[in-house]
Amino acid sequence: MIFDVKQIRKAFPVLEQKVNGKRLVYFDNAATTQKPVRVIHRVSRYYEEENSNVHRGVHHLSQVATDNFEQARRFVADYIHAQSAGEIIFTRGTTESINAVATVFSHLVNTGDEILVTAMEHHSNLVPWQQLCTRQKASLKVIPVNKKGELDIDQLGKMLTAKTKMLALAHVSNVLGTVNPVKEIVNLAHKKNIPVTIDGAQSIAHLPVDVSDMDCDFYAFSAHKAYGPMGIGVLYGKEKWLNQLPPYQFGGEMVDQVTLDTTTFNVLPYKFEAGTPNVAGALGMETALRFIRETGIDQIRKHEDEVLGYATEQLSLINGMQLIGRAKDKTAVLSFVVNGLHPYDLGTLLDQMGVAVRTGYHCAQPVVESFGLTGTLRASFGLYNTLEEVDIFVDALKRSINMLK
Amino acid sequence: MTIKEKQQAVIEEFSMFDEWLDKYAYLIELGKELPLIDEKYRTNQYLISGCQSRVWLHAGLKEGKMILTADSDAVITKGIVSLLIRVFSGFTPDEILASDFEFLNVIGLKEHLSPTRANGLQSMVKQITLYAKAFQLKSKSNK
Numbered sequence: 001m002i003f004d005v006k007q008i009r010k011a012f013p014v015l016e017q018k019v020n021g022k023r024l025v026y027f028d029n030a031a032t033t034q035k036p037v038r039v040i041h042r043v044s045r046y047y048e049e050e051n052s053n054v055h056r057g058v059h060h061l062s063q064v065a066t067d068n069f070e071q072a073r074r075f076v077a078d079y080i081h082a083q084s085a086g087e088i089i090f091t092r093g094t095t096e097s098i099n100a101v102a103t104v105f106s107h108l109v110n111t112g113d114e115i116l117v118t119a120m121e122h123h124s125n126l127v128p129w130q131q132l133c134t135r136q137k138a139s140l141k142v143i144p145v146n147k148k149g150e151l152d153i154d155q156l157g158k159m160l161t162a163k164t165k166m167l168a169l170a171h172v173s174n175v176l177g178t179v180n181p182v183k184e185i186v187n188l189a190h191k192k193n194i195p196v197t198i199d200g201a202q203s204i205a206h207l208p209v210d211v212s213d214m215d216c217d218f219y220a221f222s223a224h225k226a227y228g229p230m231g232i233g234v235l236y237g238k239e240k241w242l243n244q245l246p247p248y249q250f251g252g253e254m255v256d257q258v259t260l261d262t263t264t265f266n267v268l269p270y271k272f273e274a275g276t277p278n279v280a281g282a283l284g285m286e287t288a289l290r291f292i293r294e295t296g297i298d299q300i301r302k303h304e305d306e307v308l309g310y311a312t313e314q315l316s317l318i319n320g321m322q323l324i325g326r327a328k329d330k331t332a333v334l335s336f337v338v339n340g341l342h343p344y345d346l347g348t349l350l351d352q353m354g355v356a357v358r359t360g361y362h363c364a365q366p367v368v369e370s371f372g373l374t375g376t377l378r379a380s381f382g383l384y385n386t387l388e389e390v391d392i393f394v395d396a397l398k399r400s401i402n403m404l405k
Numbered sequence: 406m407t408i409k410e411k412q413q414a415v416i417e418e419f420s421m422f423d424e425w426l427d428k429y430a431y432l433i434e435l436g437k438e439l440p441l442i443d444e445k446y447r448t449n450q451y452l453i454s455g456c457q458s459r460v461w462l463h464a465g466l467k468e469g470k471m472i473l474t475a476d477s478d479a480v481i482t483k484g485i486v487s488l489l490i491r492v493f494s495g496f497t498p499d500e501i502l503a504s505d506f507e508f509l510n511v512i513g514l515k516e517h518l519s520p521t522r523a524n525g526l527q528s529m530v531k532q533i534t535l536y537a538k539a540f541q542l543k544s545k546s547n548k
Contacts, residue, residue, distance in 0.1 A: 342479035344458040352425050360457045375457060403430055
């Protein structure tokens with residue numbers, strides 16, 4: 001199927017608007033993506049025609065809702081190549097997913113144990129582990145990131161010790177765009193019997209995800225960063241783990257039998273899905289992933305690489321430009337600063353010209369500070385962005401720089 | 406000039422600009438003026454929280470009037486800071502507490518005070534009010 005970005009853009013009504021009288025150039029996809037009409041309509045259609053609580057009713061609507069909800073789960077399992085739908089837990093998003101793992105892992109982490117993370121982590125894949133270590137009196141060890149924004153794999157290997165109880169890392173960095181060699185890293189960790197949790201928030205919309213091939217123990221991602229609705233995400237966990245770990249939230253849906261004294265829990269995955277799920281969200285997520293599959297993830301990667309490459313090249317020509325994150329394997333994210341200029345000032349002026357980028361720490365304060373900065377500008381691309389938009393962005397950036405110098 | 410008159414003067418200055426970018430160019434000019442705060446106050450103690458652009462604020466009382474000095478590491482924020490100082494510094498706590506910050510809204514800069522901007526400006530506005538209240542209480546208890 002030919003990748004036709006003009007055709008693709010037609011499906012995204014939000015992109016047609018003007019901001020401050022200028023055409024919107026939306027380069028903030030790492031924060032959240034825009035939704036194609038089919039996703040918006042799927043969510044609406046659910047509420048218009050199918051809405052009912054799932055798993056419990058005997059009536060028609062509840063059967064329809066349940067069937068569709070479970071179909072969405074099966075689709076996600078298939079999409080990320082999980083072994084079974086029981087390994088797919090619907091959550092509110094990546095942050096909740098990772099918090100869930102860190103919480104239920106508590107009893108397996110004791111005084112003197114180690115949790116290993118990297119210096120490039122988003123706060124959502126850093127703070128839960130940090131807090132776990134504080135609670136259990138364990139140590140948080142951090143794999144450093146080099147000046148190019150890459151992990152030193154040898155160093156990583158050395159930091160996997162007999163005391164390490166979990167390795168948590170990002171598949172793709174939201175600040176640096178670095179794609180980490182997760183399969184190789186999981187392999188290293190497993191040689192020492194160390195489980196691995198992967199933050200897939202920035203990868204799911206940009207490259208193929210195969211959890212069986214990676215062999216990771218946990219994988220987390222959000223729908224809203226992959227053209228799906230907010231408020232829904234996935235925690236993938238290997239069945240062997242999910243079976244032995246306790247639930248992290250309790251209540252309706254996740255129980256089997258309840259008396260006033262004791263409760264038995266439901267089977268997978270329901271054991272980890274307390275309360276009424278975000279059914280509309282799950283259906284929206286399925287629709288979004290189908291959209292990505294239909295468009296072709298390889299085509300998407302190729303297109304985004306082209307946009308990223310062009311933007312990188314154009315930016316490099318600007319005097320005083322400092323690109324942050326120059327890993328060999330990168331996707332869709334371009335962080336930078338211009339010497340002597342505050343990202344907030346540039347971001348504000350770009351906004352006046354219709355260009356939406358993000359400024360600041362990007363919820364990854366340690367990695368930004370490791371470059372000696374208090375913030376960067378970040379342009380992050382999605383499948384609907386064009387080379388023409390890059391031209392507008394570069395032009396606007398040059399104008400902004402001139403205004404501030 | 407009263408605070409109200411100073412605010413009106415700022416509003417009139419800004420009404421000369423039709424284009425947003427010209428407004429910002431003017432703000433940038435204002436922001437580029439000499440540092441507005443004594444180096445010794447550019448520390449964590451006087452730092453008002455703001456995760457993107459930082460703002461330092463110092464308030465002193467001289468002959469019953471509040472003297473404000475402030476600075477920011479982002480030029481546009483600094484421009485807005487300079488407007489606040491121009492309008493509010495040199496007045497009594499009572500006069501400051503009796504006025505409002507609406508003029509920023511009128512000149513179209515209110516969005517910079519929104520919490521989502523996390524630029525310390527909203528905190529600075531709060532802090533000016535807190536300083537004024539504190540000085541007011543202090544002078545009442547001294548009487």
